Amino acid sequence: MHTQTNxxxxxxxxxxxxxxxxxxxxxxxxxxxxxxxxxxxTLNADKSNAILVCHALSGHHHVAGYHSEQEKRPGWWDNMxxxxxxxDTERFFVIGLNNLGGCHGSTGPSSPDPKTGKPYGKAFPxxxxxxxxxxxxxxxxRLGIESFAAVMGGSLGGMQALSWTILHPQxxxxxxxxxxxxxxxxxNIAFNDVARQAILTDPDFxxxxxxxxxxxxxxxxxxxxxxxxxxYLSDDVMGEKFGRILKNDVFQFGYGVEFExxxxxxxxxxxxADSFDANTYLLMTKALDYFDPTHHHRVGxxxxxxxxxxxxxxxxxxxxxxxxxxxxxxxVKALLDNDRxxxxxxxxxxxxxxxxxxxxxxxxxxxxxxxxxxAKGLGI
Amino acid sequence: xxxxxxxxxxxxxVEPNAKVLDLGCGDGTLLKYLKEARNAHGYGIExxxxxxxxxxxxxxxVIQMDLEAGLSGFEPQSFDFVILSxxxxxxxxxxxVVKEILRVGRQGxxxxxxxxxxxxxxxxxxxxxxxxxxxxxxxxxxxxxHLCTFVDFEAFCRDQGVRILERHVxxxxxxxxxxxxxxxxxxxxxxxxx
Numbered sequence: 117m118h119t120q121t122n123x124x125x126x127x128x129x130x131x132x133x134x135x136x137x138x139x140x141x142x143x144x145x146x147x148x149x150x151x152x153x154x155x156x157x158t159l160n161a162d163k164s165n166a167i168l169v170c171h172a173l174s175g176h177h178h179v180a181g182y183h184s185e186q187e188k189r190p191g192w193w194d195n196m197x198x199x200x201x202x203x204d205t206e207r208f209f210v211i212g213l214n215n216l217g218g219c220h221g222s223t224g225p226s227s228p229d230p231k232t233g234k235p236y237g238k239a240f241p242x243x244x245x246x247x248x249x250x251x252x253x254x255x256x257x258r259l260g261i262e263s264f265a266a267v268m269g270g271s272l273g274g275m276q277a278l279s280w281t282i283l284h285p286q287x288x289x290x291x292x293x294x295x296x297x298x299x300x301x302x303x304n305i306a307f308n309d310v311a312r313q314a315i316l317t318d319p320d321f322x323x324x325x326x327x328x329x330x331x332x333x334x335x336x337x338x339x340x341x342x343x344x345x346x347x348y349l350s351d352d353v354m355g356e357k358f359g360r361i362l363k364n365d366v367f368q369f370g371y372g373v374e375f376e377x378x379x380x381x382x383x384x385x386x387x388x389a390d391s392f393d394a395n396t397y398l399l400m401t402k403a404l405d406y407f408d409p410t411h412h413h414r415v416g417x418x419x420x421x422x423x424x425x426x427x428x429x430x431x432x433x434x435x436x437x438x439x440x441x442x443x444x445x446x447x448v449k450a451l452l453d454n455d456r457x458x459x460x461x462x463x464x465x466x467x468x469x470x471x472x473x474x475x476x477x478x479x480x481x482x483x484x485x486x487x488x489x490x491a492k493g494l495g496i
Numbered sequence: 497x498x499x500x501x502x503x504x505x506x507x508x509x510v511e512p513n514a515k516v517l518d519l520g521c522g523d524g525t526l527l528k529y530l531k532e533a534r535n536a537h538g539y540g541i542e543x544x545x546x547x548x549x550x551x552x553x554x555x556x557x558v559i560q561m562d563l564e565a566g567l568s569g570f571e572p573q574s575f576d577f578v579i580l581s582x583x584x585x586x587x588x589x590x591x592x593v594v595k596e597i598l599r600v601g602r603q604g605x606x607x608x609x610x611x612x613x614x615x616x617x618x619x620x621x622x623x624x625x626x627x628x629x630x631x632x633x634x635x636x637x638x639x640x641x642h643l644c645t646f647v648d649f650e651a652f653c654r655d656q657g658v659r660i661l662e663r664h665v666x667x668x669x670x671x672x673x674x675x676x677x678x679x680x681x682x683x684x685x686x687x688x689x690x
Contacts, residue, residue, distance in 0.1 A: 429552075448559060449569045452539070455515075460559045461548050478545055485553040493555075 122200050123190065124156040124181035129221060132258050138250060141406075144241030148230065151255055152221030153177050153213035156197060157205035159259070165496045166261045167203060168252060169193065169212045170269030170276035173344070173400050174392060176220035179212030180205075195475040202484035207491050208265060216251045217243040217399040225395030226327065236395075238324030243399055245272070245407045249279045253287070265494055266487070267426075268292035270472035271439060272400070275407045278447065281424035282409055288426040290490045292483065295436055295472035297443035298417050298450070299408040304438060307347055308401040311340035315394050324395050333394045338385035340397060345384050350435035350468035417446060418453035427457040429486045431479065433471035434464050459486070500526075501669040502581055502607040505684045507533045509605060509662065514538075514576040517600060519563055519593070520583035523547050524556035531556075538575060541567075564588055567596045575601040582607050582682075586639040594656060598689045603661070606685050612645030613667075613681040630668075630681055646677045649685070659690040 129152050137147045154177050159166060169179050171192070180197040182190055197203045197210055214222040217240065225240035256264065267277040267288050274296025281291045300308070315321055318336030322329055346354075358377035373379045409420040428451055432444035441462050451458040463479045465471035471479075503526050510516060514536045518527050521540025524547070530536040540558040542548055551558035561569070564587065578601030580593070585608060587593050597604040609631055610616075616626035625635040633640065644652070646665070653660055665672040665680035672680040 445561075445569060452559075452569060452574075453571060457557055458539075458559070459548075459552050459557050460561075461545075461552075462560045464545070478549065481549055482552055485549060489552075489555040 122198050123194065124198050124205055126185070127154050127156065127178075127181040127183065127191075129154050129177055129183075131221065132255055134251075134254055134258075136254070138247070138254075140241050140247045141244040142242040146216075146223070146241065149216060149223035149251070150221070150227075151213050151216065151223075151251060153211055153255060154179065154181075154191075155212075156180050156210045157208055159209040159261070160496065163259075163261050164263070164265060164494055165208050165491075166256070166259070166264050167208045167210045168256070168264050168267045168280075169197065169203075169210060170248070170252070170267065170273035171212070171215065172269070172271040172273045173404065174388070174397075175273065176218060177212045177214040177222075178220070179210070192473065195473075196480065196483065202480045203268070203487055204484075204491075207496050208487070211255070211259070213252065213255060215243070215248045215400075217396060217403075219393035219396040224393065225324070225399065226393045235325075235327040237327060238395070240395060240399070242402055242406075244403050245275050245279045246283060248276055248403070249283050252276070252280075253284060256287070263287045263289060265496070266290040266292060266490060268294070269296070270294040271296055271469065272404050272407075275404075278421075279407070279409065281426045281428075282421060285423045285425040289494065290429070290486075291424075291426045292429045292431070292486070293444070293447060294431045295433055295439045295444075295469060296430075296447070297439050298446050299410070300405055301443075305405045307343065307438075308405055311343050312398055312401055314339035314343070315398060318394075321394065324398075326394070332389065334389040337389040337392060337394050337397060338382075341388035341392075342381045342385040345381060347438045348469040350437065350466060352435060353466045353468060356466070417450040421447075421450045422454050424451070424454065424456060427490075428459070429483070430458060430460045431472075431482065432460075432462050433467070433469070433479075434462060435466055436469045436471060438469040500581070501666050502664075502682060502684045503529055505664045505666070506530070506579060506581065506605055506607070509684075509686050510534045510536050510577055512536075515574075516577045516579060517541065517567075517570065517575045519567075519578065519580045519597070520586075521547070521551065521556070521558060523550035524554045524558060526579070526581060527551075527556045528554050536577075563593065566592055567600050570600045572599050573602060577601055577603050577605055579605045580607070581605075582609065584608055585642050585644070587642065590642055590652075591656065594653075594658060598658065598687075603686060603688045604658075606687070608646075608649055608683060608685070609640075609643065610646050610665075610677065610681050610683060611643040612647065612677045614678050615681075617678075628681075646680065646683055649683075653685075653687060657690045658687050660685055660687045662686040 178191040180191040180194045214220040229236045267280045274293040277291045315336035318333035320331040321333040361376040432441035448460045516538040518540040578597040619626040664684045665676040
């Protein structure tokens with residue numbers, strides 16, 4: 117069933133183990149760690165056709181294809197990546213990985229700490245976008261990739277792509293920064309903090325060491341995800357999808373599920389609470405909050421981005437209020453100030469922040485056209 | 497093959513390796529031509545989705561934004577040339593756009609159709625609004641809300657403190673030197689701040 121001509125088909129994750137200690141931005145050191153990753157397509161002889169796909173808050177390494185014939189849903193960006201798709205795996209070698217601190221196979225708070233044999237829990241250090249870029253660069257070294265044809269991502273993934281161009285300007289030819297921002301706004305940090313407070317104040321959280329108690333802070337995780345979900349959608353699309361539709365025709369005058377939107381949010385919350393690690397959620401939201409290329413330099417974004425050498429495609433979506441088009445325009449402005457090659461598109465879309473994951477024809481045509489020229493320019 | 501009569505004239509004025517900004521760049525044909533003919537680099541500004549895609553397909557840098565809001569995001573004097581090819585007459589705030597062209601660019605290059613062209617004058621005398629191959633719209637569906645004659649435009653430039661450096665008048669692609677405001681239907685102007 118998963119052998120459609122435009123799918124990468126069945127894929128098997130791989131694990132890279134790293135023994136060289138990494139000093140993180142927080143000052144903490146991790147002596148060793150694993151990164152789980154998947155690849156699609158074939159790395160060419162001169163290793164010039166590699167694309168790194170960076171994931172967002174709740175993403176992971178499973179970007180495209182299926183893990184088994186039984187798996188119902190493909191990887192999270194399967195509509196974008198595959199043979200003949202906008203990011204064409206017939207031409208490019210695409211890498212998806214689970215970031216450090218994640219909960220899908222890479223070393224994170226739920227992984228055993230080699231010193232104790234028990235999950236790291238609250239002992240796991242904070243990670244930043246820059247730390248991720250460093251670990252991703254080490255994975256690239258391991259795979260023999262000197263320079264990426266492109267680094268791409270949406271939302272938090274776009275921040276990683278942006279950071280790559282600043283930290284490793286010689287190693288990125290193209291950056292696709294989608295539905296992203298050069299730093300979160302106060303409102304955005306505020307949403308993250310409410311989500312974190314939901315987890316941190318859950319009695320089952322146990323200061324982050326809930327693993328030892330055989331419990332999961334489900335209520336907190338569930339609330340965090342429900343809140344997140346509201347902000348990833350637009351008012352219009354929620355109205356269109358759910359409106360004021362009731363599950364039963366009459367008011368129940370109770371606190372059970374009455375409106376369709378409640379049913380949807382609780383379902384999403386439950387699903388997430390069953391599959392995601394609470395500590396990872398906390399870490400990822402903090403990485404989002406900390407991201408700010410201007411922070412350490414006390415300069416404007418244009419100066420902070422002056423090392424970048426890559427060509428850019430920057431894309432935003434009209435109804436995205438969590439990573440609004442204005443934030444993408446800040447990135448574009450910084451690139452213009454540095455005379456970098458950049459194209460910027462504002463896609464008319466109803467789906468809010470989630471639009472970057474949707475198969476909008478114009479959006480996909482743009483990425484396809486951009487990647488075609490990137491391939492031509494690199495002689496792929 | 498150049499798609500529009502004014503492109504060759506524009507290319508003659510754009511210095512080699514110049515940095516250009518093309519306002520209302522359409523499908524990116526002019527920028528691609530300027531890159532090939534003059535090794536010019538820069539960006540186009542467009543609002544229409546289909547044109548954004550056409551530019552990306554041509555490997556032309558394009559920024560999707562509404563020109564009517566001005567050129568915020570572009571630093572003063574950051575371009576050698578700011579070009580506005582056959583778009584001025586469709587804009588709401590002409591004074592703002594000309595001011596912005598000369599804020600952002602060292603020089604401006606603007607192409608405008610001539611409403612004083614003799615065939616149009618005859619159509620008016622005949623009692624109808626002019627419709628022609630180069631201005632094919634009816635009065636009720638035209639995007640061209642600010643049509644003028646060459647004489648009008650030049651008077652406007654004087655009033656706005658804009659110094660015209662060069663003018664190239666054409667009629668259906670051929671150069672016109674005699675009675676330009678009567679015999680020309682298109683002109684390209686190069687100008688700077690007076």
